[in-house]
Amino acid sequence: MVGGEVLNTLTFAAGSLPPGLLANDTVDASDHLPVLLDLEIVAGGDGCGDVNSDGAINVIDAMLVAQFTVGLRACTTLSSFGNCDVSPPGAPDGTCSIADALRMAQCSVGLVSCDMVCGALACN
Numbered sequence: 001m002v003g004g005e006v007l008n009t010l011t012f013a014a015g016s017l018p019p020g021l022l023a024n025d026t027v028d029a030s031d032h033l034p035v036l037l038d039l040e041i042v043a044g045g046d047g048c049g050d051v052n053s054d055g056a057i058n059v060i061d062a063m064l065v066a067q068f069t070v071g072l073r074a075c076t077t078l079s080s081f082g083n084c085d086v087s088p089p090g091a092p093d094g095t096c097s098i099a100d101a102l103r104m105a106q107c108s109v110g111l112v113s114c115d116m117v118c119g120a121l122a123c124n
């Protein structure tokens with residue numbers, strides 16, 4: 001807070017608060033945070049890249065897809081498997097592969113745009 005004014009409000013899903021934050025918490029100088037976070041809130045948009053339907057593309061999506069690509073996870077366990085095919089950028093190739101997981105991971109750390117186009121993939 002600056003001068004008592006709330007500049008931004010972030011909303012987290014139940015159970016997904018970042019470590020050290022409490023519900024209805026505010027951050028000010030007295031918190032002595034060692035780093036300032038540069039947050040990009042990623043809208044689900046049409047959902048491309050968001051395979052677990054939590055409204056964000058992040059390392060969790062990348063991990064789920066990576067697990068799928070090596071046979072550790074069935075596509076039926078991904079609530080939005082159809083959002084997987086995001087690579088190559090702008091021209092999805094009709095598969096859910098490690099390249100898709102990589103792109104999700106890169107998006108989650110700001111290396112590539114999270115504005116993705118995905119192909120129509122069916123879990124079968």
Ligand SMILES: [Ca+2]
Nearest residue numbers: 050052054056
């Ligand atoms: Ca997600």
